[in-house]
Amino acid sequence: MKRIFILICFYFLFACKDSPFNEGDFFYLVSKGAQMPIVVRGNKASGIFIFFIHGGPGGTSLGKIGLPVFNALEKNYATVFWDQRGSGSSQGNSPDDLLNLPQFVEDLDKVVDLINYKYNNPEIFLFGHSWGGCLGTAYLVDAERQAKIKGWIEVDGAHNNPLGDSLSLQFVTTYGAAQIGMNQNAGLWNYILGWYAQYPDYTSNQLEQYAFLDDAHAYIHDPSLKRDPKTFPEYSWQYLFESPADITAELSNYSNVIRKFIISGIDLTPQMKNITLPSLILWGQYDGVIPFPLAQQAFNALGTIPSQKSVVMVPDAAHFSFYEDPVLTANSVTAFIEKYR
Numbered sequence: 590m591k592r593i594f595i596l597i598c599f600y601f602l603f604a605c606k607d608s609p610f611n612e613g614d615f616f617y618l619v620s621k622g623a624q625m626p627i628v629v630r631g632n633k634a635s636g637i638f639i640f641f642i643h644g645g646p647g648g649t650s651l652g653k654i655g656l657p658v659f660n661a662l663e664k665n666y667a668t669v670f671w672d673q674r675g676s677g678s679s680q681g682n683s684p685d686d687l688l689n690l691p692q693f694v695e696d697l698d699k700v701v702d703l704i705n706y707k708y709n710n711p712e713i714f715l716f717g718h719s720w721g722g723c724l725g726t727a728y729l730v731d732a733e734r735q736a737k738i739k740g741w742i743e744v745d746g747a748h749n750n751p752l753g754d755s756l757s758l759q760f761v762t763t764y765g766a767a768q769i770g771m772n773q774n775a776g777l778w779n780y781i782l783g784w785y786a787q788y789p790d791y792t793s794n795q796l797e798q799y800a801f802l803d804d805a806h807a808y809i810h811d812p813s814l815k816r817d818p819k820t821f822p823e824y825s826w827q828y829l830f831e832s833p834a835d836i837t838a839e840l841s842n843y844s845n846v847i848r849k850f851i852i853s854g855i856d857l858t859p860q861m862k863n864i865t866l867p868s869l870i871l872w873g874q875y876d877g878v879i880p881f882p883l884a885q886q887a888f889n890a891l892g893t894i895p896s897q898k899s900v901v902m903v904p905d906a907a908h909f910s911f912y913e914d915p916v917l918t919a920n921s922v923t924a925f926i927e928k929y930r
Contacts (some may be wrong), residue, residue, distance in 0.1 A: 618700055623674040623683040631663030637930055638711045640669040644719030647846030649677030649839050658915035671700050675846045677839050688850040694727050701737050712739040712930055722746015730860040740929045741868045743887055745876050745908050749856045753879040754792055760877035764805040792853035807877025810907040820912055861890035867929040868898040873910035
C-alpha cells in the first residue's frame with residue numbers, strides 16, 4: 590500500500606507538468622444557482638472559435654478535451670468546451686425546475702456573450718452533438734441569437750426526438766432479432782426484446798434504453814475502439830488524474846439530469862426553417878441512437894439555401910462519429926469553416 594501511495598505522489602509531482610490538459614483558459618459562468626465551467630483552447634489568435642455543445646442532457650464537454658478530432662482542429666482554430674447546467678463538472682445548487690430547454694438556451698446565450706466579451710467578438714461556429722444538436726437548434730431558431738453565430742455544425746443531433754426515438758427502437762429491435770436468428774447472445778436479446786414489449790413507452794426508462802443501445806453497437810460501430818485510449822482518452826490514467834473534468838461529478842450529474850429532463854417529446858422541425866446559416870450536417874452511417882434518416886430530415890427542414898448546407902455521412906461509424914473517424918470529421922469541419930469564415 591505504501592508503494593502505491595508513493596507512485597501516486599510521484600505521478601502528481603512530475604507527470605502533470607506537461608499535461609495537455611494544462612493548456613487553455615479556464616473560467617466559470619455563474620447563473621441561477623449553477624457554476625458552469627468553460628475551457629477555451631487552441632489557436633485563439635485565429636479569431637475563429639468552434640463552440641462544442643455536448644450531449645446528454647447531463648453529459649460533458651470538458652470530458653471531450655484531448656479527443657483526436659479537437660486536437661486536430663485546435664491547430665488552426667480555438668475550441669470552446671462548456672459543461673451545461675447540472676451536467677458534467679458543473680457545480681452549484683441549480684434547482685431541478687430549471688432543467689428545461691428554455692433555461693439551457695438562456696445559459697448558452699450567456700456563454701456566447703461571455704466568449705464575445707472576453708475574446709473580442711470572434712467568429713463562432715456552433716458544433717452540437719446529440720442532445721447538443723437539439724440545444725443548438727433551439728438556440729439558432731431565434732434571429733437575434735442566430736446573428737451571433739457564423740455557422741452551424743450538427744453532428745448526430747437530436748432535433749426531432751419523437752422520430753429519432755421511433756427509428757432508434759426499430760434499430761435496436763431489428764439488431765436483436767438478427768442476433769437471435771444467428772443464435773448470438775440469444776438469451777440477452779430475448780430479454781431485451783421482452784423488456785421493450787413490457788415498456789412500450791421506453792423513453793421514460795432512458796438509462797435502460799441506453800444500455801441496450803450499447804449492446805447493439807449503436808454508439809460505437811467498432812466496439813474495439815472503446816479499449817483504445819487514443820480514441821477514448823477519457824479511459825486513460827492521464828485523463829483520470831489530469832483532466833479538468835470531475836469524473837465523480839459527471840456520473841452524479843448525468844444520473845440526475847437524465848432522469849429529470851426528459852427530451853423525448855421535443856421536435857424542433859417546424860422551427861428549423863428559421864435557421865438560414867451555412868450548415869454542415871455530419872452523421873454516422875450506423876448511428877442507432879439517432880439514426881441516419883434524421884440527417885436528411887435536418888437538411889430538408891433547415892431554411893439555409895441548398896448551396897450553403899450539406900450532409901456528410903461518416904462511413905462505418907455510429908452515434909459518436911467524431912470519435913470513430915476524427916480525420917474525416919476534422920477535414921469536413923475545416924473545409925466548412927474555411928468556406929464560410
